[in-house]
Amino acid sequence: MTDDLLRYRGEFPILERTTYLISNSLGAMPRAVYDVLRAYADTWATRGVRAWEERWWTLALEVGNRIAALMNAPENATAIHQNVTTCQATVASCFDFSGKRNKVVYSDLNFPSVMYFWEGQRSRGARVHMVKTDDGVHVPTERLLAAIDEETLLVPISHVIFRSAFINDAKAIIERAHHVGACVVLDTFQSLGTVPVDVAELDPDFVCGGVLKWLCGGAGTAYLYVRPELGRKLRPAFTGWMAHEEPFAFEVGPTRYADLPFRFMNGTPNVPGMEAALPGLKIIAEVGVDRIREKSKRQTARLIELASQHGWRVNTPRSAEQRGGTVSIDMPMAREVCAELLKRDILVDYRPSAGVRFSPHFYNTDQELEVAMAAVEDILNSRTVAAK
Numbered sequence: 026m027t028d029d030l031l032r033y034r035g036e037f038p039i040l041e042r043t044t045y046l047i048s049n050s051l052g053a054m055p056r057a058v059y060d061v062l063r064a065y066a067d068t069w070a071t072r073g074v075r076a077w078e079e080r081w082w083t084l085a086l087e088v089g090n091r092i093a094a095l096m097n098a099p100e101n102a103t104a105i106h107q108n109v110t111t112c113q114a115t116v117a118s119c120f121d122f123s124g125k126r127n128k129v130v131y132s133d134l135n136f137p138s139v140m141y142f143w144e145g146q147r148s149r150g151a152r153v154h155m156v157k158t159d160d161g162v163h164v165p166t167e168r169l170l171a172a173i174d175e176e177t178l179l180v181p182i183s184h185v186i187f188r189s190a191f192i193n194d195a196k197a198i199i200e201r202a203h204h205v206g207a208c209v210v211l212d213t214f215q216s217l218g219t220v221p222v223d224v225a226e227l228d229p230d231f232v233c234g235g236v237l238k239w240l241c242g243g244a245g246t247a248y249l250y251v252r253p254e255l256g257r258k259l260r261p262a263f264t265g266w267m268a269h270e271e272p273f274a275f276e277v278g279p280t281r282y283a284d285l286p287f288r289f290m291n292g293t294p295n296v297p298g299m300e301a302a303l304p305g306l307k308i309i310a311e312v313g314v315d316r317i318r319e320k321s322k323r324q325t326a327r328l329i330e331l332a333s334q335h336g337w338r339v340n341t342p343r344s345a346e347q348r349g350g351t352v353s354i355d356m357p358m359a360r361e362v363c364a365e366l367l368k369r370d371i372l373v374d375y376r377p378s379a380g381v382r383f384s385p386h387f388y389n390t391d392q393e394l395e396v397a398m399a400a401v402e403d404i405l406n407s408r409t410v411a412a413k
């Protein structure tokens with residue numbers, strides 16, 4: 026079978042040297058990042074402070090719109106931040122937790138940084154209700170839906186779970202939240218770029234994520250989409266001069282909020298981070314998430330098949346419709362196996378309660394999956410692990 030997506034392999038230097046199965050953590054760097062970062066340095070060196078006006082101040086608009094296009098979101102409603110935790114903080118700062126509607130509902134399979142942030146909001150009056158998983162793989166959807174009630178203000182949930190790659194039923198959660206007057210903050214860090222996200226269809230209130238995993242965009246750029254009708258009514262308390270209607274008027278006193286997306290930003294943006302994000306965003310748009318998803322379903326199925334043949338525990342849903350781009354395999358001595366795989370240039374990671382996470386992306390060959398799993402078998406058969 027010919028795999029058309031493999032023609033992109035040459036764009037990613039690290040694929041020449043490693044078996045790169047870690048795109049759930051850090052996507053491979055596109056070769057063009059060398060050029061855009063050099064161009065950034067040239068601009069800084071030659072245009073100096075004029076670069077703000079000529080490009081940098083509004084770069085977030087371009088980056089936000091490229092990300093919006095990938096998730097079928099309207100233009101000019103996606104702000105740029107440096108990480109997802111900051112996006113959550115911006116959202117939280119729009120709401121008052123002193124009233125009766127102060128409940129925040131999420132699952133214990135959310136990403137820990139996001140949980141730590143919401144736990145921290147208890148001091149502002151937030152009543153955090155955490156729905157527990159039974160098996161560490163699935164979010165109990167019915168229980169989550171039942172917890173979203175008339176006192177619920179916000180539901181910050183991951184679209185795809187980082188530990189198990191379980192795909193949350195975002196549509197059902199958003200419908201339930203809207204039915205009772207709550208807002209959903211959908212974290213698409215582990216979905217966008219590998220699992221289709223359709224904002225027009227799902228109608229979330231907020232969508233956030235970063236570009237460094239499946240979007241191959243590097244660290245320091247995260248996005249925050251805000252539903253325009255809602256966003257125009259909100260006044261983030263976590264704000265700054267980028268959110269001001271006339272930042273260069275340097276007015277004293279309270280802010281006059283700009284329109285979206287700048288309304289949801291705050292201080293000086295991370296310009297090199299945004300420049301570095303562009304090549305990956307362009308490649309993902311060109312490849313197309315639907316084609317990436319088709320390949321991902323096939324390759325993750327193969328990984329599950331290989332793991333099952335060896336009798337290793339798979340902490341990822343078997344059903345392709347419920348599974349994102351990662352397969353978590355908890356083989357014996359998984360932590361040590363992971364360390365040995367890294368030494369052999371097979372790049373994966375280990376997470377407690379998950380096992381070793383294998384995340385093929387559009388640039389991986391089928392052969393690489395076989396190589397990785399054969400290496401696991403070899404490590405377990407050899408004394409390399411046992412001797413440690």
Ligand SMILES: Cc1ncc(COP(=O)(O)O)c(C=O)c1O
Nearest residue numbers: 108109110136138183187214215
């Ligand atoms: C689902 C999810 N949310 C958030 C994060 C990270 O959050 P932040 O950008 O604040 O570091 C990750 C992983 O790094 C993640 O997998």
